[in-house]
Amino acid sequence: MVTNDENKPIDPEEYKKVTEAMYKQNLELARLYKEVDALNKQRESLMHLITHKVKGSFTHSKYIFAGMLDGTFGETNEEMKKIAEEGLEANDGGIKTIDLVLNAANLQKGTVKYDMxxxxxxxxxxxxxxxxxxxxxxxxxxxxxxxxxxxxxxxxxxxxxxxxxxxxxxxxxxxxxxxxxxxxxxxxxxxxxxxxxxxxxxxxxxxxxxxxxxxxxxxxxxxxxxxxxxxxxxxxxxxxxxxxxxxxxxxxxxxxxxxxxxxxxxxxxxxxxxxxxxxxx
CATH class of the missing domain: 3.30.565.10 (Histidine kinase-like ATPase, C-terminal domain)
Known part of the structure; x- marks a missing residue:
């Protein structure tokens, strides 16, 4: 016979219902955890893919702007040099922003290994x-x-x-x-x-x-x-x-x-x- 803290008998059927309900709740929690974990991994993969692609575009255009400044594509007038400098500065800012978001994601996950x-x-x-x-x-x-x-x-x-x-x-x-x-x-x-x-x-x-x-x-x-x-x-x-x-x-x-x-x-x-x-x- 199952008893409670006050040594009073507990109805076996009631006890069975409670334990079954708790079991179902645990199963549901486990299912939700798996779903959340899967969504987090999808989000992480998507973010890395997007940032990788965008960073690649920034890197390509950075090469073009840098080439305009160092004469790779021939002589450039002062007006074009100014445009190239502004473009290069904006590109560097874009790359820095992407690195910032990726760093935050890695820090949040705890995957960053600190060299203490x-x-x-x-x-x-x-x-x-x-x-x-x-x-x-x-x-x-x-x-x-x-x-x-x-x-x-x-x-x-x-x-x-x-x-x-x-x-x-x-x-x-x-x-x-x-x-x-x-x-x-x-x-x-x-x-x-x-x-x-x-x-x-x-x-x-x-x-x-x-x-x-x-x-x-x-x-x-x-x-x-x-x-x-x-x-x-x-x-x-x-x-x-x-x-x-x-x-x-x-x-x-x-x-x-x-x-x-x-x-x-x-x-x-x-x-x-x-x-x-x-x-x-």
Whole structure:
């Protein structure tokens, strides 16, 4: 005789019905899981096929524009050179967008294998600022690097961490029409207890902030930050090619390194500040 917790008899027929219902539910859940898994694989295959084809087209036209500039197809007048330069720049942007979407997909699936090594985060940021100098100058912006002295060793994949930081800096450049960008790096101050005594293990992370005088972020757009395909209304006005995968990729990379990414803004037209926090090695 089947009993419940209170040692009262349970009707065998009722028990049979309940177990059969649970069994059917489990079968249905298994079927739905297989369907979702199959759809995800189809979506993944389709995305890779489309991006491969589109990237191939971009690569072909890039060869043509580059040939116009280096004289492969004969002499080119100044007007045609300018058109070719604009075409080459647009092509590079298209290829970069495709790589961004593919990277986000691979990061989301967890297929990216991080090469975890200790590296100097401060040195990496310093080099990045030098790399972005021409881009900043082209837009007549100012960029300040306020990198505090100290040891900033981080355990991580320098390629992917650099990609994440580069993405945030490029966003600030892209969405700032005038003014400046301030990149600040510091070690977190140790927390103190009620007696004012510092926590011995408090200073165990670094904080990178990228502050700009750009278009800012509305409360509505803040909800879409760092989400897959999330694009703000104001950002789309400035950059019609925005995919919404850049910040999403940054989030995936930083969190994979046991860190945190966040943003602050007082609203539209009031600039933004993006933060990356990572544990010290």
């Amino acid at each position: 090594k200790i590296f100097d985060f401060r040195d990496m940021v310093e080099n990045l600022l030098k790399e972005k100098h021409a881009e900043v100058k082209k837009k007549n912006l100012a960029m300040e690097g306020n990198l505090k002295e100290g040891v900033y060793n981080v355990l991580g994949d320098i390629f992917w961490i650099k990609e994440a930081v580069s993405n945030l800096i490029e966003n600030s450049i892209k969405y700032t029409k005038e003014g400046k960008i301030i990149v600040d790096l510091r070690r977190a101050k140790p927390a103190r207890n009620a007696s004012g005594i510092a926590d011995a293990g408090g200073e165990n992370k670094i904080i990178l902030s990228i502050k700009d005088t750009g278009i800012g972020i509305t409360d509505e757009d803040k909800k879409n930050l760092f989400t897959e395909g999330g694009r703000g209304k104001e950002s789309v006005k400035v950059n019609v090619d925005s995919t919404g995968y850049g910040l999403y990729s940054v989030k995936l990379v930083v969190e994979a390194h046991k860190g945190r990414v966040s943003a602050e803004s007082e609203g539209a037209g009031k600039g933004s500040t993006f933060f990356i926090e990572l544990p010290l090695a």
